[in-house]
Amino acid sequence: MHKLLYELKATMAFVERHFNLAKRYLGWEIVDLVYILVNGLTIVLIGVGGGPQQMLYLAAGALLWEFLSVLFHEVSESVSWERWEGTIEYTFMAPIRRATHLFGMCFYAVIYGSIRTIFVLGGMALFFKFDLSQANLFGALVVLFCSSISFIGLGFMAAVLPLMSPEKGSQATHIFQAIVLLVSGVYYEVSVLPAWLQPFSVISPATYTLRAARAALLDGASLADIWPDLRILLLIGILLIPLGLKVFSIGERYAMKTGKLKRNG
Amino acid sequence: MTIALQCDRISKVFYEKDETKATGTPLSYRRLFRRERVPVYAVRETSFTVEKGEIFGILGPNGSGKSTLIRIIATLLYPDEGTVTVFGNDVVKQQLEVRRMINRVSVEAAFFKKLSAIENLNYAARLYGVNTKIARQRSLEILQRLGFKEQKAFVSLENLSRGMQQKVAIARALFTAPVLLLLDEPTTGLDPKSKRDVQDFVKEVQEKHDATIILTTHDMAEAERLCDRVAIIDDGRFVALDTPAGLKRKLQSPQNPAPTMDDVFFALTGKDLADELPDLED
Ligand SMILES: Nc1ncnc2c1ncn2[C@@H]1O[C@H](COP(=O)(O)OP(=O)(O)OP(=O)(O)O)[C@@H](O)[C@H]1O
Ligand SMILES: [Mg+2]
Numbered sequence: 441m442h443k444l445l446y447e448l449k450a451t452m453a454f455v456e457r458h459f460n461l462a463k464r465y466l467g468w469e470i471v472d473l474v475y476i477l478v479n480g481l482t483i484v485l486i487g488v489g490g491g492p493q494q495m496l497y498l499a500a501g502a503l504l505w506e507f508l509s510v511l512f513h514e515v516s517e518s519v520s521w522e523r524w525e526g527t528i529e530y531t532f533m534a535p536i537r538r539a540t541h542l543f544g545m546c547f548y549a550v551i552y553g554s555i556r557t558i559f560v561l562g563g564m565a566l567f568f569k570f571d572l573s574q575a576n577l578f579g580a581l582v583v584l585f586c587s588s589i590s591f592i593g594l595g596f597m598a599a600v601l602p603l604m605s606p607e608k609g610s611q612a613t614h615i616f617q618a619i620v621l622l623v624s625g626v627y628y629e630v631s632v633l634p635a636w637l638q639p640f641s642v643i644s645p646a647t648y649t650l651r652a653a654r655a656a657l658l659d660g661a662s663l664a665d666i667w668p669d670l671r672i673l674l675l676i677g678i679l680l681i682p683l684g685l686k687v688f689s690i691g692e693r694y695a696m697k698t699g700k701l702k703r704n705g
Numbered sequence: 706m707t708i709a710l711q712c713d714r715i716s717k718v719f720y721e722k723d724e725t726k727a728t729g730t731p732l733s734y735r736r737l738f739r740r741e742r743v744p745v746y747a748v749r750e751t752s753f754t755v756e757k758g759e760i761f762g763i764l765g766p767n768g769s770g771k772s773t774l775i776r777i778i779a780t781l782l783y784p785d786e787g788t789v790t791v792f793g794n795d796v797v798k799q800q801l802e803v804r805r806m807i808n809r810v811s812v813e814a815a816f817f818k819k820l821s822a823i824e825n826l827n828y829a830a831r832l833y834g835v836n837t838k839i840a841r842q843r844s845l846e847i848l849q850r851l852g853f854k855e856q857k858a859f860v861s862l863e864n865l866s867r868g869m870q871q872k873v874a875i876a877r878a879l880f881t882a883p884v885l886l887l888l889d890e891p892t893t894g895l896d897p898k899s900k901r902d903v904q905d906f907v908k909e910v911q912e913k914h915d916a917t918i919i920l921t922t923h924d925m926a927e928a929e930r931l932c933d934r935v936a937i938i939d940d941g942r943f944v945a946l947d948t949p950a951g952l953k954r955k956l957q958s959p960q961n962p963a964p965t966m967d968d969v970f971f972a973l974t975g976k977d978l979a980d981e982l983p984d985l986e987d
Contacts, residue, residue: 450831457824533804696782697782698719
């Protein structure tokens with residue numbers, strides 16, 4: 441119990457560190473927020489011809505993708521970023537469990553991603569005056585929570601790549617993220633994808649996230665209605681988190697054997 | 706006598722890409738994915754024991770394996786062969802236990818450069834489970850002791866000189882009160898006054914806090930001044946291990962009745978002054 445509390449407190453190291461950094465890069469944070477807001481608005485404007493439902497459909501895609509990609513990016517890039525800063529050995533030498541380290545990154549990513557998403561949501565609501573009286577907002581939040589778990593698991597697995605290959609690992613995580621964007625039906629139905637790409641959409645947790653969140657937001661679907669998708673998301677998450685931690689620890693051991701933890705090479 | 710650190714026949718090999726041996730055309734599979742790798746023997750079958758409360762120096766030329774040895778003890782690298790124990794805990798099998806006992810100051814200052822010293826120290830305090838207020842108080846005391854101006858602790862570290870950053874690194878390693886302290890060239894890049902301050906402080910930590918210290922340095926006078934025993938490492942192997950006085954005594958001869966640590970270093974590592982300054986030879 442005492443040990444658990446100790447580890448839980450240690451996760452705050454990562455949250456605090458990142459908020460301190462965000463403070464230093466405040467100018468960039470603001471630029472970034474403006475950019476993602478304008479980007480979101482532009483995407484929703486594409487759907488003006490299709491009426492409010494079409495616009496809401498696109499808005500849901502833009503918001504969810506914003507949240508999920510921040511989550512994935514923050515977690516998966518944490519290793520390559522610390523290598524670049526030169527703090528990686530210091531962080532890895534700390535007397536905490538690796539899971540604590542990684543969950544600390546996730547806490548931060550969830551808070552940070554939520555702030556950004558709420559900001560864009562607020563901006564869109566002001567701009568388009570969406571009618572959300574029919575929407576099941578609570579249901580959409582539950583979807584977001586369930587999908588966070590699986591994206592965190594994916595993030596752990598992707599974070600290992602820069603650990604194993606300092607030069608190419610980070611590139612690989614970006615490609616992975618792009619493929620998820622392509623196959624998950626962020627801005628269109630997955631049915632429009634070429635047949636050979638469709639199987640990928642079945643294994644991407646983002647597909648279920650978007651489908652369930654849209655059902656809740658656009659059609660006011662109840663939790664019972666979206667339960668089949670939620671169940672899949674939870675299942676993927678419950679499988680991916682321990683798998684991600686395992687993969688990461690294997691990667692870490694490999695890095696410590698081959699001397700890849702060092703900043704240069 | 707308690708044994709603080711025991712290294713038993715440890716070896717470490719790295720594999721480096723060798724571009725000169727690359728064969729095939731520039732875009733061939735061989736060239737892109739199967740680059741030749743050459744082994745670099747960083748540490749070879751090294752054994753030694755350090756007692757609790759000792760300051761143990763490791764001297765050696767560039768690339769002789771000092772930092773690699775420190776990394777292995779710091780649980781950052783697995784040895785290929787052999788075992789290392791810190792107060793009886795194996796660095797590979799009992800990583801977490803070892804990590805609670807150690808801290809390291811590396812040559813390059815490992816900081817979040819955009820953050821201030823205090824913010825970096827807070828991060829460290831949370832990782833090591835030290836109350837942030839206590840950590841701040843302790844580290845400011847240490848920093849003051851090292852001649853670091855307090856107001857500099859609140860500006861981002863990228864604006865501080867290398868020497869100042871090094872002092873922050875020392876404060877960060879010490880406020881956690883490690884029982885085994887690994888100092889990898891802690892005074893490299895410091896001015897003579899700061900160097901002296903750090904050396905005095907290292908002595909004080911040994912005496913007052915009963916800490917065990919492993920220290921690497923390129924400064925012979927520093928090794929002589931601080932270390933109870935010194936190992937000379939060359940090409941991954943210990944070529945001598947004794948007290949500074951003992952090392953010098955072994956080199957005594959009618960031609961050189963009072964050898965210095967420099968003489969010892971050159972004699973044992975085969976790095977003659979002539980090798981160091983090849984331009985002057987002809
Ligand atoms: N992570 C690594 N990957 C590949 N090779 C490495 C790695 N770390 C060290 N080496 C190689 O191992 C050898 C020993 O390096 P090490 O850093 O231990 O030397 P050192 O004694 O600390 O040198 P210096 O006095 O310059 O700090 C060198 O040839 C170096 O290139
Ligand atoms: Mg070194």
